[in-house]
Amino acid sequence: MYMPPAALNGTKSWRYDTSKVFKAQLRALICALWLGALLALAAAVMPSAFAVLEKPQAGLLAQRLFAIDAYVSLVLAAFVMQLERKLAGPGQSPKGPKFWLAALALACTVLGYFGLQDAMQAARVGHGYWSFGALHAASSTMFGVKLLAVAGLAWLSVRELQPSHLN
Secondary structure, eight states, X not given: OOOOGGGGTTOOOXXXXXXXXXXXXXXXXXXXXXXXXXXXXXXXXXXXXXXXXXXXXXXXXXXHHHHHHHHHHHHHHHHHHHHHHHHHOTTOOOOSHHHHHHHHHHHHHIIIIITTHHHHHHHHTTOSSSOHHHHHHHHHHHHHHXXXXXXXXXXXXXXXXXXGGOO
């Protein structure tokens, strides 16, 4: 909703700046789609893959889909963090919860996928310090934390656009 500067009555709410409104709407859309993809992967695709395919083939499918998720999550988290920087304004540092939730999702992706991938490959063939099950549990925990961070990010982003929060 655009209101001309005269209608703001001296207030400087960013919600009436069309470029910032567009960025906030874009952030909400990205976060909602990202959350939907993570939920679909966790709740539908992986259980279905292990129910239908042989365990080795399902494992390979899971490995490939989580690799795609990791790279997509890196891009989306970085993009959302950049949008937060733009919404904070020039010369200001983004310190709000949306920035930190995106950073948490980024950290969980880096730690949970890129940090554990080599160790999981080694554990799968019997090498390494930790068992495959322990590494899988750690990776799954990081995925779950990332999912919760993206859920919070989506909720806060959509909530911010509600009419009751525009005043």
